[in-house]
Amino acid sequence: MKMQAIVIYIAAALAEIGGCFAFWGWLRMGKSPLWLVPGCASLVLFAWLLTxxxxxxxxxxxxxxxxxxxxxxxxxxxxxxxVRPDRWDLGGAAICLAGAAVILFGPHRV
Incomplete structure (x- = not known):
């Protein structure tokens, strides 16, 4: 069941990043407002996946x-x-993944 959560988290992250990037493209890169249509759909998918x-x-x-x-x-x-992540980016990501693993796999009271 925990592996299923990891797959869902990966899909949710891609949906969230894609949706937010659509807004970034529109506002910061001068892309068409039509980018917001798939961007909004992607953000809805992200929210649903986390449920x-x-x-x-x-x-x-x-x-x-x-x-x-x-x-x-x-x-x-x-x-x-x-833009290639530097060692500080990678170290920070490793720390974050370690924290996520503790939260996800820890023996929580239910």
Whole structure:
């Protein structure tokens, strides 16, 4: 079940980053306002995906998601924007993923 959560978090992060990038493209890169249509759909998908995580609590699901989001945002930076993350970016992402793992895999009271 925890592996399913990781897959959902990855999909949610891609949806959130894609949706936010659509707004960035419109406002900061001069792209067409039509970019907002798939951007909004992507953000709705992101929100729906997070509801699929069976963590017991919304806050815990969001907290564990944060580490995955940060890591994928840096991957987006590299692949979509052509800016290679530096060692500080990678170290920060590793710390965030470690925190997400503690939250996700810890023996919480239910």
């Amino acid at each position: 699929l995580v069976d963590s017991g609590d919304a806050g815990r699901a969001y907290a564990a998601y944060g580490g995955v989001y940060i890591t994928l945002a840096l991957l987006w930076l590299w692949l979509a924007e052509g």
